[in-house]
Amino acid sequence: MAAEQQDADARERAERLREKIREHNYRYYVLDQPTISDAEYDRLLRELQSLEAEQPELITPDSPTQRVGAEPAEGFETVTHSIPMLSLANAFSAEEVADFDRRIRDRLDLDQVQYAVEPKLDGLAIALRYERGRLVLGATRGDGKQGEDVTSNVRTVRAIPLKLRGRKIPELLEVRGEIFMTRSGFQRLNERLSEAGQKTFVNPRNAAAGSLRQLDPAVTAQRPLHFYCYGAATEDGLPETHSAILEQLQDWGLPVSPEVDVVTGMEGLDGAYSRFSQRRQALDYEIDGVVYKLDSLEQQREMGFVSRAPRWALAHKFPAQEEITRLLDIEVQVGRTGALTPVARLEPVFVGGVTVTNATLHNADEVARKDVRPGDWVVVRRAGDVIPEVVAPVLDRRPDDTRVWEMPDQCPACGSAVEQVEGEAVARCSGGLVCPAQRRRAIEHFASRAAMDIEGLGSKLVAQLVEADLVHSPADLYRLDAEALQQLDRMGAKSASNLVDALERSRRTTLARLLYALGIREVGEVTAAQLARHFGSLAAVAEADAEALAAVPDVGPVVGAHIEAFFDEAHNREVIDQLLAAGVEYEPETPRKTDDLPLAGQTYVLTGSLEQLTRSEARQALETQGAKVTSSVSKKTTAVIAGTDPGSKLDKARELGVEVLDEQALKTLLRRSD
CATH class of the missing domain: 2.40.50.140 (Nucleic acid-binding proteins)
Known part of the structure; x- marks a missing residue:
């Protein structure tokens, strides 16, 4: 019994020490209000280390002693972000910021809005995933869709809690932030490296990035890295404003920049930029601008996204060297x-x-x-x-012999015609199906689920096919056989056979899917469906001029010009002929006008989360039947489709007496409309 009591006492002492150390980490890194000296902190940590060394069964994965413990990695695994890490649009002048504010006010129909403002940290973007309050993943931004798994290294950064504190922490919480190196830490690091005869770093950002990507976490642990959280990717269990979310994250133990503020209107943005500009040199870390975000999450959702950036946020950059x-x-x-x-x-x-x-x-x-x-x-x-x-x-x-430079009229990669749409600054190669520079993206898109749905043909396999010179255009996919596929890395007989079967199944598709798969610029799923419905055949779409194309709903003159340029390019026509010769076929549709569609003239609003459809799929299904889907409720709204956790749009619908449908009613509506 005495031994059991000793074990219980040791376990209790270890847990008390862990809680004390976590609390002091919180006060030091989050509140910036340490209550003990570094020496006292080190004594607590050493006592815990001694206890765990004597009784290894006391060690827990989230113990402060486990920040350095993983073996050096041979390389970093790739992680697919469950929610993409988007970039921010940049502004370099007050006029661009004023345009940003005006666009938001116009879209929201408000005189003024509130913004959360925060310093734009010059470090390395990171995604942290917590499950039941414990850190399970740290990943770099990468290309926004995929990053590197640097969990072992992230665990060595003392500013990042291994276990969150407090109550009501969501089962799954994914936060985004920046890992950086302070100026003082950078200076100390370079001094240490110089004394050791090692190569020094050029600037704190390079030092932070290089430190986080060390294959040996023990090296990362020796680097003075810091972390500030600037948002959450998940929304469950969080408040409805950005500033309140940051306060909640800070209460759970995640460091947040003390410079975060909330301002109103353009006057507030100007004041924040001036304030940060003046404070820039006084801060102990590098910043390269100020980030403005709509504070209201409901307003963020209403603004939405464009391309790879949110419409509701902007990075206002400082002048450069x-x-x-x-x-x-x-x-x-x-x-x-x-x-x-x-x-x-x-x-x-x-x-x-x-x-x-x-x-x-x-x-x-x-x-x-x-x-x-x-x-x-x-x-x-x-x-x-x-x-x-x-x-x-x-x-x-300027030398006397200089000549004015002009953009070539043929693509330097494939020789296809260069498309320059009037009113657009960017020139583009029109040979989307054949251009080597676009090859990987074109084939990945062609094989995607919403396009030809070629199961098993992911980005890594596409890369292998391109690098092995087996595929030059989408049509070459249908020439692949199991023998050729088995030459690829990690491609066994069974996998090769499965891919050949998937390719065979994909030969039979719909006209809308085929049009979308071709990767015509700005032709998404909805536009492809409208084209298929309006023209009925691929040949009819290919022969239509820009004026006829522009008359189709969701097309317009700009997209019509893109479609015409795509089919005017002989290289693209050759690939389409090859696809049809390879047995790719679709069921022709009977051309229908939008006015003849069952939901024509009706307007719907989506709110909350649907269980069997994504919001995007629901929108597409409604628009395919001729309905209009908007982001705001008015007396003209036909009905509001409400999923779980609906927002204020449901209250607005009830207030105006607008019909409310659940997901089952939506499915019934769509079945009746087929």
């Missing part, structure tokens, strides 16, 4: 979406802590506006201290 160097040449890069971007090749120049050899020139209009030419001396800056760009030529140093 500038240098002068020689512009050696202007080359054109073709992006994965076919966008042609002029890139300046520069004589190496040291700007903002890094050596710059390339810089963006954005587009042909920008090159013409700035009148930069190969051979010029140019001013280069790192926009937002990150992305190098050419600002302007130094005209009094």
Whole structure:
């Protein structure tokens, strides 16, 4: 019994020590109000280490002693973000900020709105996932959809709690934030590296990124990394304003910048920018601007997103550092979406802590506006201290033999015609199905679930097929056989056979899916369905001119021009012919006008979470039947579709006497309309 009592006492002592250390971490990193000295803190940690060394069964995964414990990794695993980590749109002037504020007020139909403002940290974006209050995953931003699993390294950052404190913590909580290095910590680190004869870092951001991506967590643990949380990706159990969410996260033990504030209107944004500009040098960490976010989550949801960025947030960047160097040449890069971007090749120049050899020139209009030419001396800056760009030529140093630069009329990657839509700055390659620069993206899109739905053909396998030179266009997929597939890495006989079967099944599809799969610019699922319904056949869509295409709902003149340019490109027509020759077939549709659709003239609003459909799928289903789906409730609304946890839109519907339908009623409505 005495031994059992000793074990119980040790277990209780260990837990008390863990709670004390967590509390002191919270006071130090979150509240910035330490109540004990570093020496006292170290004594508590050493006592806990001794207890756990004597009785290893006392060790828990979230113990403060386990911040360094994992073996060095051979490489980082890839993690798919359950919710994409989006970028923010940037502004470099007060006029751009005023436009941002005006767009929001116009869309929300409000005179003024409240914004949460916070410093834009110059570090490394990170996603942290907590399950039942315990840290289970740390992942880098990566490309926004996929990042690197750096959980072992994240666990060594003392500012990041391994276990959250307090009550009512959601079962699943995913937060987003920035790992960075303070200026003082950076200076101490470089001094230590220099004394050891090791290579020093150029700036705190590079130091933070390099430290977090160490394969040995023990190395990361020795680096003075810090963390600030700037938001949550999940919403369950959280308040309805951004500022209140940050307060709640701070109460649960996650550090939040003390500079966060809430302001009203454009006057508040101007004041915040001025305040942060003045405080920039006084802070012990690098910031490169100010982030503005709509404080209300309901308003955020109503604003929505555009491309890879939210409409409700903006990063207002500080002026960047500038240098002068020689512009050696202007080359054109073709992006994965076919966008042609002029890139300046520069004589190496040291700007903002890094050596710059390339810089963006954005587009042909920008090159013409700035009148930069190969051979010029140019001013280069790192926009937002990150992305190098050419600002302007130094005209009094311009050589006599320079020539005005022009965008090529053929894609440098595949020779297809370059599409330049009137009113748009970006020129694009029109050979989306054949261009090597777009090949991977085109095939991934073609195989995706909403397109040809080729099960098992994911991004990694597409990359292998392209790198092995087995697939040059989507049509080549249907020439693959099991023997060729088995030559690929990790592709056994069974997997190869399954993929061949999936390819065979995908040959029979719908016209809407096939149109969407072709990857025509700005032709999404809904637009593809409208085109299929209006024209009835692929040949009819291909032969239609921009004017006829623009008459289709959800198309309009700009998208009509994109569709016409796509089918005008002979290379694309060749691939389509090859697809049809390979046995890809669809059921022709009887052309119908929108006015003839069963839900034409009706307007619906979606609120809350649906169980069997995503909001996007519900919207598409309604729009396919001719309905209009809006974000706000009015007397003209036909009905509100309410899922679980509906927002204020449900209250508005009841107030106005608008009909409310649940998910089952929605499914019945859609079945009646088929």
